[in-house]
Amino acid sequence: MFRIIFDPKTSRFVVQIIKWGLFWHTCLNDGEPMRFETYIEARHWVNSIGLTSAFLEQDQKAVYS
Incomplete structure (x- = not known):
């Protein structure tokens, strides 16, 4: 599992x-x-290395609700 x-x-x-x-x-x-200046840069890096294919992303709604 990963998170940004x-x-x-x-x-x-x-x-x-x-x-x-x-x-x-x-x-x-x-x-x-x-470290990334923006969330979009971090998301782009995660997608470019294939992290989304290898790991699930932490559900932010479950964490903050």
């Missing part, structure tokens, strides 16, 4: 993947977190 969230510390969007069914792990590039 807004990180208020950096004012950027990050992509996270669930690890061991319990912990969220931020996607890294050369040891640095992948």
Whole structure:
């Protein structure tokens, strides 16, 4: 499962993947977190690497309702 969230510390969007069914792990590039200026950029990256084909996306409605 993966999710795209807004990180208020950096004012950027990050992509996270669930690890061991319990912990969220931020996607890294050369040891640095992948950060995106906009949600659209993050969504484009997720689609371009095929993450949507390999993992389910967290249902935001279930989280915030």
